Amino acid sequence: MIQDWNNRFSDNIKEYGGYSIGKLFALLSDPEIISLAGGLPSPDMFLKHELRLVSGRVLEENIESVMQYTAIKGEQALLDAIVRFLDRDNIQVTDENIVVTSSGQHGLDLTGRLFLNPGDIVLLDRPTFAGAIVAFQMQRPEFAGIDIQEDGSDIEGFREKIDIFGAEGRKPKFIYVVPDFHNPSGLTMSLEKRNSLIDLSRKYGIPILEDSPYRDFRYRGDTIPSIYSLDQEDGGGNVIGLYTFSKLFCPGLRVGFNIGPTDVIEAMTNIKEGNILNSPKYNQDMCAAFLTEMGMEEHIRKCRKYYGDKLNVFLTTMEEYFPDELGVTWTKPEGGLFLWVTVPEEIDTHKLFYEAIKHKVAFVPGDVFFGENPARNTMRINFSFASKDQLVTAVKRLAECIRSQLSL
Numbered sequence: 543m544i545q546d547w548n549n550r551f552s553d554n555i556k557e558y559g560g561y562s563i564g565k566l567f568a569l570l571s572d573p574e575i576i577s578l579a580g581g582l583p584s585p586d587m588f589l590k591h592e593l594r595l596v597s598g599r600v601l602e603e604n605i606e607s608v609m610q611y612t613a614i615k616g617e618q619a620l621l622d623a624i625v626r627f628l629d630r631d632n633i634q635v636t637d638e639n640i641v642v643t644s645s646g647q648h649g650l651d652l653t654g655r656l657f658l659n660p661g662d663i664v665l666l667d668r669p670t671f672a673g674a675i676v677a678f679q680m681q682r683p684e685f686a687g688i689d690i691q692e693d694g695s696d697i698e699g700f701r702e703k704i705d706i707f708g709a710e711g712r713k714p715k716f717i718y719v720v721p722d723f724h725n726p727s728g729l730t731m732s733l734e735k736r737n738s739l740i741d742l743s744r745k746y747g748i749p750i751l752e753d754s755p756y757r758d759f760r761y762r763g764d765t766i767p768s769i770y771s772l773d774q775e776d777g778g779g780n781v782i783g784l785y786t787f788s789k790l791f792c793p794g795l796r797v798g799f800n801i802g803p804t805d806v807i808e809a810m811t812n813i814k815e816g817n818i819l820n821s822p823k824y825n826q827d828m829c830a831a832f833l834t835e836m837g838m839e840e841h842i843r844k845c846r847k848y849y850g851d852k853l854n855v856f857l858t859t860m861e862e863y864f865p866d867e868l869g870v871t872w873t874k875p876e877g878g879l880f881l882w883v884t885v886p887e888e889i890d891t892h893k894l895f896y897e898a899i900k901h902k903v904a905f906v907p908g909d910v911f912f913g914e915n916p917a918r919n920t921m922r923i924n925f926s927f928a929s930k931d932q933l934v935t936a937v938k939r940l941a942e943c944i945r946s947q948l949s950l
């Protein structure tokens with residue numbers, strides 16, 4: 543019997559730690575724990591009736607094609623609907639610029655596989671989306687993180703890093719950003735910075751990876767054009783866009799799409815052929831129907847109101863239970879599903895997590911959102927899943943728990 547399986551794994555996998563927060567989530571089975579940890583959309587916002595109707599019809603009319611293999615690149619009806627979906631956001635693409643993915647995580651995986659060799663540099667924010675870190679980590683790159691600012695990524699910081707690497711004869715492979723309601727911080731990149739980032743990309747020839755799961759979830763303030771659309775106004779070709787239906791529609795169907803220059807999309811489609819072949823036809827049919835016949839714009843309006851109300855409740859309760867003396871600060875997002883809390887440096891939120899569970903509340907310790915050199919006194923809070931009453935209780939429990947750890 544083979545005993546030393548680990549030694550037989552590929553070099554990429556031997557060094558791969560996987561998603562460390564999965565192990566923490568396994569501790570949250572107690573129903574009394576109010577979890578602010580996951581990134582789950584609320585089932586209250588699921589279009590259950592609409593999905594049942596369309597699903598019944600599709601199975602009735604097209605069951606054979608639903609049960610069959612389908613095009614690698616994506617179902618034509620979905621590609622057509624995506625073209626119109628993006629057009630409403632000032633992005634003009636054709637089928638050649640789109641590959642359907644089996645969700646945002648798959649889109650990140652395709653991008654990592656396409657661009658990264660071991661040791662290649664990825665420029666990103668500190669903190670950044672943990673799922674992107676694990677997806678890219680599979681290729682063993684080097685992460686170069688720059689602290690995010692109130693108005694989004696630190697573009698000057700990126701420039702300085704590029705120059706430092708340039709002096710060593712190295713160049714980052716791409717810059718990964720989540721400009722709208724960033725996961726995990728909730729912060730949004732200003733228009734000025736989006737333009738500066740494009741200038742940077744053009745000057746140094748470094749592609750931008752724009753990940754946009756939350757773009758339609760704006761609760762206050764004005765929409766800022768996507769980096770993809772700004773680049774396109776000036777000729778385009780520097781940005782790859784990552785989208786998922788997970789937050790806007792539902793995560794269970796696992797459908798998303800990547801957009802970009804034709805060479806990039808063709809190469810991603812080739813990788814997809816070798817990794818999942820095609821995304822499930824049924825799931826793509828449901829997403830096409832979401833875009834075309836489930837009242838998407840009305841749904842988005844309802845989500846904005848529903849999640850925006852929850853965010854307000856959360857922020858108001860934080861003001862009440864976290865007086866200045868506690869030394870706790872938090873971001874005030876204009877949209878999305880998350881905010882970012884920084885506690886006094888004496889607290890390690892990974893340890894605090896276990897204390898918090900005893901207080902029946904959970905969050906994600908901030909260290910998992912750093913490619914390197916984590917800030918251990920931080921945490922990500924999700925406000926979309928718990929009810930408003932639960933959010934209030936959760937803030938009270940969190941305040942109690944943090945107080946118990948401070949030497950005030």
Ligand SMILES: Cc1ncc(COP(=O)(O)O)c(C=O)c1O
Binds near residue numbers: 647720755793797798
């Ligand atoms: C920034 C970002 N990108 C990608 C994803 C992955 O999305 P999906 O659940 O569709 O795989 C998420 C999910 O939370 C996310 O926040």
